[in-house]
Amino acid sequence: MPSHLNVPTKYWELTKEVPAPPCVRGDIASWIIANPADPLWDIDVLPLTYTDSRWSAFVVRCDEPTRRRLVPNPPLDLWDGDNADLVEYWYVEHINTMLGPYLEFGVTVSATYKDPKGNVWKGGYYPYMYLTSDAAVDAGRVLGFPKKMSYIRITTHGGEKGTDFFGFAMTRNGYLLHSATGKFDDKQVTPPHFYGKTDWGKFNMKVVTRPDLSSSEWQLTYIASELPEAMQGMIKGHRFKIKPEHTRTASGDAINWFAQGTPFDNMGVEVKIQEITGCISFVFDLVIPPPSVLWTETYERPASYRGYATPYKYGLRQQFPISQGS
């Protein structure tokens, strides 16, 4: 006789740590993403906090033509003030978050937005982000973050302090996107302009496409440094809190570096680097509240729209090693 076993455990009936699924909760205003039977992430992600994450940011110098391609205009403009050419090229180890642990990579460029009333919004804009977790990618994408999944490695080890040497690497679909190794020499590194500025927030560009592909709405989102009023009763102050006692730095001379574009990821082609000025690594706590939407624009497609592919003909971008998933 065959063995057929079903273990129909409903964890939300065993512990309040697990929220009942949306279809059981009933109150439709509490449903954030599909599917109501079992969403990829749910209300126990909120408020979205992070504790003791480690940020390791390579600071690279990029000229204006490079940065201009990275920042969508309209509606954004490049920041043209102090250290405008310093771009952050960063990895993060997230240990404790409401989305669970994950590794992350991103690029941040200083940018501004002038609204129709003349108000100027300043922020770091993210052209690229990669993560190792599906739920963290999706939760970010709902807010407009440009997240993809990739394989990421972060190692700090050895030396007098036990964390003197570092290795970072990122691959996707079998291609190496970036690798950096080196040693923290704790020399002075000039950060991008937005470091430590409480009047600077973060920009993202979300795109929402209709199910019939007839149009896409672009939405510029903005997360201010200060927490919104609705959250002030719960958490005080600013979103990002550095623990300065853990900060390490490496000068450009202490960093080995390789980056390339791939058929699937153009970051290594678009981010043209004049100089790798150094690396700044620190530990921090974080809160990510919902952003505000500053600008929208809809782009319509004709009914005859057929994309770029030829049916049933598979080329370079459709061929890579099959994955069993994560």
Added chain:
Amino acid sequence: MGLQANEYSYPWLAEGEVPPLPADRDRIHILTQAVIDPVFDYDIVPLTYTESRWMAYIIRADINAMKAICPEPIEVQDDVIEFWYVIHRNTMLGPYMEFGVTFSATVDDGTGKIYKAGYYPYMYLSNDSAIFAGKEPFGFPKKAAYIAAFEHGNNNNWFNHLMERRGYIIHTANGRYSDKPLSVKPTFYGKTDWGRMNYRMTTRPDVSNTIHEVTYLPSELPPGFGEGHRFQLDPSSVRTANGDDIRSWYLSGTPFDFMGGQIPPTEIVGIISFTFNLIIPGAETIWTKKVERGADFDWGTIMYSKPFEYTMRHRFLLPQYSQG
């Protein structure tokens, strides 16, 4: 130390193997973010599949349990469920593994018109581009998981399936094809008047509202996509096994994935496997509801966790995306 190189060439562009860089395109050719390098791009359109291998367990469950997980306006029609794995070898999204559950369901669009379709409450995939190309425009309920699915042995007589996420086994089953007929099949099998439905939810970045939609893919191809149906099955590839041929079966609810707790089978009827080609065109929207969270909304009702306090659902093995 200090050895550094950046390779900026993009040789695939000159041969037409990759589309123009997004920064050089009209914005109508950008379907999602990142706007400089989208997670799925317009070279997946039209979205076709060639010689995918579908392996579908047919199970029965308590119809009231099935109804309990389907939101308005989805109406479950019977207790027969398709519980399927797929190996996608050639697709516009590249190769990937997939799992899903399909109910026979109907929707009244509000005018009295009844749409009949397979409805997906659960799906899992191994590839990020395929997940977000399914979730964002169409509403497929895709998550990432570790999925192993294969046939092997003489004449590929033996099959095995395994799915894991965040350290918990969600499902595994294996057995041998006997090619015996099954006592029941899903209602939508072979019916060209039955399409596929998804429940899409799009939440505004400031969470001030969520738009709920039922999207519908008819069986027949839309104008401009040629004649015929979206799903083309190769009849010579069909293999079957009944419940007694399924040597082992294990399904469990987990803290992260509720399927095993929500629809435990009352009967494992058997398995049907086949090879097929597929097209997924743009979907129709047949039902919409907008839920506003206005000035009087109590945000405390959706702040389920306590700031900086991490509990069971926030703790699991560090995920490493193996598609690297």
